Amino acid sequence: MNDASGSDLNILRNRTWDELQVGDSASIERTLTLEDIQIFAALSGDLNPAHIDPEFANASRFQGVIAHGMWGGALISAVLGTRLPGPGTLYRSQSLRFHAPVRVGDRVLVRVSVTAREEHHRVRLACTCTNQHGMLVIDGEAEVVAPTERIERARTALPEIRLDVRGNDGLERLLSHVRPMAAIRVAVVHPCDELSLAGALDAHGSGLIEPVLIAPRAKLEAAAAQAGIDLAGFSVEDVPHSHAAAARAVELARDGQVEAIMKGSLHTDELMSAVVSSSGGLRTKRRISHCFLLQTPAYPRPFIVTDAAINLAPDLEQKADIIRNAIDLAHVIGVDVPKVAILAAVETVTPSMPATLDAAALCKMADRGQIAGGVLDGPLAFDNAVSIAAARTKGIVSDVAGQADVLVVPDLESGNMLAKQLMYLGGAASAGIVLGAKVPVILTSRADSRESRIASCAIALMLAHHYRTAPP
Known part of the structure; x- marks a missing residue:
């Protein structure tokens, strides 16, 4: 058995008909990102809300956004065309069975294995996709015509794709x-x-x-x-x-x-x-605070950053009012139940980092009804607040992580820097408003x-x- 998974990633080499043997296999691994789903939807025109509308997807049987089934099929094609048999392969047929959804943050192992060599250089290969838990999500069989001549070429560098959602x-x-x-x-x-x-x-x-x-x-x-x-x-x-x-x-x-x-x-x-x-x-009766309403190409919905302009170093009660004001703004712009991420440098409660203690206390205040109208979670590091994949990697189970509508910063300095970085380097459109008066x-x-x-x-x-x- 020959496994082509470890071949030089900078070089594309094929396996000719004469070299192929039953049992030969090759694989790749990919982690699904939200951008993968959006790009696939844009290319295919498949705008099924189960894939691109978090609100719809959260209420569906899958309870969250899932990948298009053919995203996995495309990865199988990538193995056949670049690893086994590789360049020069002609696709003849493909059967697929879908067993489980693939979610943002899932790491999928895609493997093809030669099961038969037939006349006219035809080859049959078993195809499987399994997630990071070893669960089978897709399987099937491909029939291809294997190349007869050796091909070896440098891998082409693709242009970077940036979504402007x-x-x-x-x-x-x-x-x-x-x-x-x-x-x-x-x-x-x-x-x-x-x-x-x-x-x-x-x-x-x-x-x-x-x-x-x-x-x-x-x-x-x-x-x-x-x-x-x-x-x-x-x-x-x-x-x-x-x-x-x-x-x-x-x-x-x-x-x-x-x-x-x-x-x-x-x-x-x-x-x-x-x-x-x-x-x-x-x-x-409320503390006055400032909200930046931002929309950036890298995030699928408008979101609020607060407070980045008024309160220099807010204490716990002031942060509670900052959150209440942001929730009110979210309601006015049409977010019925805003998801509020309370940011810190880490996602664990650490006594030496006061921002994490405030975050934990604010979440408990929300549990007791002292802050109403939204769903709070924290402390959350910035990556976990805006990236489902990052949150999954760290094992964070949260209704807020990766899909925050409001980002509550520890102090004015961090908030001001965050907002301006998003505007000047992240291409964010912005609006600024003061609430509480x-x-x-x-x-x-x-x-x-x-x-x-x-x-x-x-x-x-x-x-x-x-x-x-x-x-x-």
Whole structure:
């Protein structure tokens, strides 16, 4: 018996008809990833929700996403075409029987073995796929025509494939979703540079907001002139400086004259000091916190990172409010039962790492009904929170791992770095919003794109309409 499993992976060598013997075998191993399923669906056009819709798949008899059956069949073809008999092989027929599903994170051993040599260089091979537990998931028989000439070639390097599950229409889909909602009045605080002024007026042009521009009139008009923007028809409130602009915005929100506040060209601390002031009238029983709503090509759904902008080093009770705010946002954007991953460097509770102790306590608070509306798990390292395969490899059994809707970070520094890495290196589209006050606060950065500013206003619009019937 000759096993070709250990051949040089950089060289493709075939086994000719004259060399083949009954009992010869070859194998490969592959670990199924979510990207494998998505690529196979894109190539085949098989969009069965059992393979690509986690919500549908979780409610099915399989209780989770499974691979297309022919993904395993394709791996059998790969062994026949590259290992045994190898290059030059002609496929004649293949029978397959499917015994068990293959799930994300499963490691599948694919083996073919020669069972018969027939006339006209035909060869029959038994084909099996078994998972990491030794369970048979697929078996069958292949008939091929074996090559008669020796072929040996360097393996071709394939281009890297990167899935853009977000597509190019994420903002358009968001705007389409909120289009039936009437625009809201928004206090735009000190929009005295081109970026913040243009961002507010772009959101107005998209039908999202009716801006009230609060700033020193001379500075505002100078910024408008420099940007070539006509302020005719827009409501302007003249105030002496940025502090006064923030205070006036809070006053308008407290009195119900605006339904949201939008940051302009002033520092975040200056605006938020006015919002959280005990005399401002916008505080609620909740701790104020920030949520980044992100969507990246590497993850199959939008998700929230919190808190990356307001709370520097939150304690346990503050983290509980951060989670409650994020759950509320998830509900507003259409996630009925958000899955909340509480992040730490490791997935085990370790007394020397306070973030893991907080995570465990927060999960127990959820068990006791102190945090409601979502499913919590933690501590979870980042890879386990977003990758089912990573979680399976580490033996983590969780309703959250690998499919989190909310990522709760230990502190502002780690959250800010995580969010910006996802944006700048991970190609994530983003929106930013502050929750916990009586009105949403649109907190954008000078570095944010036009799309990010508009998306943030769209999220504020959804929250403001929600607050009309369910005030925070």
